[in-house]
Amino acid sequence: MKVTVVGAGAVGASCAEYIAMKNFCSEVVLVDIKEGFAEGKAMDLMQTASLNGFDTKITGTTGDYSKTAGSHVAVITSGIPRKPGMTREELIGINAGIVKDVTENLVKHSPDVIIIVVSNPMDTMAYLVHKTSGLPKHKIIGMGGALDSARFKYRLAEALEAPISDVDGMVIAAHSDTGMLPLLSKATRNGVPVTDFLNAEQQKYVIEETKVGGATLTKLLGTSAWYAPGAAVSVMVQAIACDQKKMIPCSLMLEGEYGQNDICLGVPAIIGKNGVEKIVNVTLTAEEQLKFAEAANAVREVNGDLKF
C-alpha cells in the first residue's frame, strides 16, 4: 500500500509518523512546495525507523508528483493553519487554490486514488475536491469527526473521572467551532449512558469544550494542533489499508442522507478498502436534527465562496 501525504508541515509529518509507526503500509511519500522540506522530514523520520521498529519506507519530494504515481490513498494537509483568534473559515481564500491545485496533480498521477482531506475549512475543502477531482464520491473523505470524537472522549473521561478506554462517543455535523455536534445522547461509559453520571452543568462543559477543542489548542500553541490530527488520519488510512470496515464519522458528500443534498458534512460511515463502504443512518433527537440542519446552512454559506 502506497500513501501520499501532501504538506510536510506539522500535520503532514505527524500523519506520516503515525502511519509508519503502525507498520501497515509499504511506502509513504511526503510532498511539499518548500524546497527540500519534504525530503528533510522524510529523512528525519526514516532515521527513527530502527529506533521505533517500522519498515515503512518514507520518501520526500519538492512538488514532483510523478513520485506519487500509483498511490492508493492520498492525504491533503497542504495549506495554512489558523492563528489564535481566527476561525477555520477565514483560511478559505488561500487554501482553496492550494487544495484544487494539489487535487489535480494527485489525480493525474493516481487516477484510482482515495483522497482524505484535512486542510481547512475542511468540510468546504472536501466539497471542493468532489467538484474538481472527477473521483467517485466514495473515494473522497474529509477528516474531522475522527479528531473531534477523540476530543469528545477526552472531555468525557475528564468529566467522568474515568479512563478514556471506558468511554465511547461520536461527533458529527461540521468541523467548525459552532457547527460541531457531539452526540451526548449516544455517549456511554461501558454501555451506560453518560447522562446517567453527568449533571446538566457537566454535560454543557463537555459539549462546549469539545466544540472549541481546536481553538483552545490554537490559543495555547500559537498555531493549530498536529498530534491528534495525525493520529486521526492514521486510523482512517489503516481502516482503508486493512479493510477494517470501521465506523468513523467523516465529512462525506450527502445525497439525501440526514436530509441534506450537495454538501459535505460529518456523518458516521463504514470505512474499508473502497473508501466509504456505507453511510450509517443514526436516529437523531429533534434537537440534534435541528443543530445538524443549522450546521449545514453555515457550511453551505462558506461553500458559496468557492470558485471552481
Ligand SMILES: NC(=O)c1ccc[n+]([C@@H]2O[C@H](COP(=O)([O-])OP(=O)(O)OC[C@H]3O[C@@H](n4cnc5c(N)ncnc54)[C@H](O)[C@@H]3O)[C@@H](O)[C@H]2O)c1
Ligand atoms: N481537518 C482537521 O481536523 C485538521 C486538523 C489540523 C489541521 N488542519 C489543517 O491542516 C492544514 C495544515 O496544517 P499544519 O499545521 O500542518 O500547517 P503547516 O504550515 O505546518 O504545514 C502546511 C504545509 O503545507 C505546505 N504547502 C503549502 N502549499 C502547498 C502546495 N501547493 N503543495 C504542497 N505543499 C504545500 C507548506 O509548505 C507547509 O509545509 C491547515 O489548513 C490546518 O488548518 C486540519
Ligand SMILES: O=C(O)C[C@H](O)C(=O)O
Ligand atoms: O483548529 C484548527 O484550526 C485545526 C483543526 O481543524 C483542529 O481541529 O485541530
